[in-house]
Amino acid sequence: MAQDTTDVAYGGPGAVRRNALLFFLDGVTFQPSVALLSMTAVIPLLLEHLRASTTQFAIATSVVSLGTFVSQPYFVSLCSRSRRMARTFAVVLLVQRGLFLAFVLAMPLLADHAGLMTWLFLASWTVFNVLAGSGTLFNVPLVLKLLPPTRRAGLRGVGVAVGSVIALGAAALIPVVIERVAYPWSYMVLFGVGLAFLFANAAGFWFMREHDDPEPRVPMRVTEYLRDVPRTLSRDATFRAMVTSCVFLVVANSLLPFYTLHAIRTFGASEEHVALLASLAIVTGVAVNLGFGFVIDRRGAVALSPVAAAAATAAGVVGLVSGSLGGLTVAWVLANVGATCYLKTTMLMLGDVSPSGRAPSYVGTLFAISMLVSSVAVLALAPLLDALGFTALFVLAGGCGAAGWYVNVRVFQPRLAASRAERLRP
Structure with missing residues (x-):
């Protein structure tokens, strides 16, 4: 009965069940695409096949963050003005995936021109990630709006787990497809399957049942959002501490593709081992x-x-002291634990920090700043790797992890506790 009463505030029990199922399917359909369309598996193999430089690899890695940063102001504004966020989000996702599909279909025409293929891939990948900037900005407010607190993590986590089991099968196909299917058709197959999952993923948001906000969101224009970022940081010390901690962790997480590059270039990792890492x-x-x-x-x-x-x-320390592919693999697992835990906790922490009706602004501010800093760090890492080797990678990863822990435990959490106590005072 208590749960039904709570569900009424989120559109009623029927709407909550429907949306919980669709968020579950979000994880089921999104995870397989990660194995096939990410900077940690298939894309590094493609770039190595095309003989891309370290700088080009760094560009491909950095646009994952930089593209998100560039599009943040627009998508914060769009999210704050959308009466039906889920359907608006679905349209953006369909456009994103359709444009990248155009590049995939053009790959046979570019197969004999490695340099041109590399740059056109980078251009398409940049557009893909610019539109991916809508992801968290819509996803977090939708979760907070459509699901009660007791249903925001558990079932969605199961969906991610189920999707991850499917993704294991997709990852196992990577070396098989590359070995048995001629280039560039092998990469077309892998990208095509990943996109099929992503199109299904976008459709799920279209069918979500969305109620009107109990408290109207604060609509923002792009210029208003840009002016609001420094104001939000200056007046909310708790959020400022959260952003600082998250910036360090996003930098550490953004270095994951370089673990794969290290495995390929230093230890000669095969397609099979790259698939194992995935x-x-x-x-x-x-x-x-x-x-x-x-x-x-x-x-x-x-x-x-x-x-x-x-x-x-721990990932940075293990990578720094080990000099083998096995040690790098352990560091890889630890780094992925950190990245997954970060994504799992940060989205929900914003619900504790952001005032009612201002979630899009807070989400946008957090991810815009963290993505900008991480993209700059990734681009700066490329010449350091050429000059110093992969030691620089693990020093940066471990240092950022330690700094993020300190700010979280010693600054952010005490400020949040004090803020909660202040709100409870009569």
């Missing part, structure tokens, strides 16, 4: 989502958020 990342995601999701529902995201920083720090 599989380990998926298994790690399953373990974290199953073990973490329901615990977060009970203990809260804030209390468990330091785990992400601890794992990122």
Whole structure:
């Protein structure tokens, strides 16, 4: 009965069940695409086949963050003005995936021109990631709007776990397809399957049942959002501390593709081992989502958020002291634990920090700043790798993890506790 009463505030029990199922399917359909369309598996193999430089690899990695940063102001404005966020989000996702599909279909025409293929891929990948900037900006407010607090992590975590099992099969196909299917058709198959999952994923948001906001969101124009970012940071010390901690962790997480590059260039990792790394990342995601999701529902995201920083720090240390492919693989697993824990906790922590009706602005501010800093760090890492080797990678990853832990535990959490106590005072 109590649960039904709570559900009324989120559109009623029927709407909550429908939306919970669709968020579950969001994880089921999105995870397989990660194995086939990410900077940690298929794309590094494609770029190595095309003999891309370290700088080009860094560009491909940095636009994942930079593209998101560039589009943040527009998507914050769009999200704040959309009466039906889910359908608006679905349209953006369909456009994003359709444009990248155009590049995939053009690959046979570019097969004999490696340099041109590389630059056109980078252009298409940039557009893909610019539109991907809508992801968190719409996803977080939708979760907060459509699901009650007790249903925001558990079932969605199971969906991610189920999708990850499917993704294991997709990852296992990577070396098989590359070995048995001629270039460029092999990469067309892998990208095409990934896009099929992504189109199904976009459709799920179209069918969500969305109610009117109990408190109207604050509509913002792009210029208003840009002016609001420094104001939000200056007047909210708790949020400012959260942003600082998250910036360090996003930098550490954005370095993951370089672990794969290290495996290929330093240890001569084969397609099979790259697929193994992808599989380990998926298994790690399953373990974290199953073990973490329901615990977060009970203990809260804030209390468990330091785990992400601890794992990122450990990954940097292990990568620094080990000199083997096995040691790098352990560091890879730890880094993925940190990245998954970060994504799992940060989205929900924003619900504890952002005032009612201002979630899009807070989400946009957090991710815009963290993505900008991480993209600059990735671009700066390329010449350091050429000059100093991959030691620079692990020093940066471990240092950022340690700094993120310190700010979270010693600054952010005490400020949040004080803020909560202040609100409870009569």
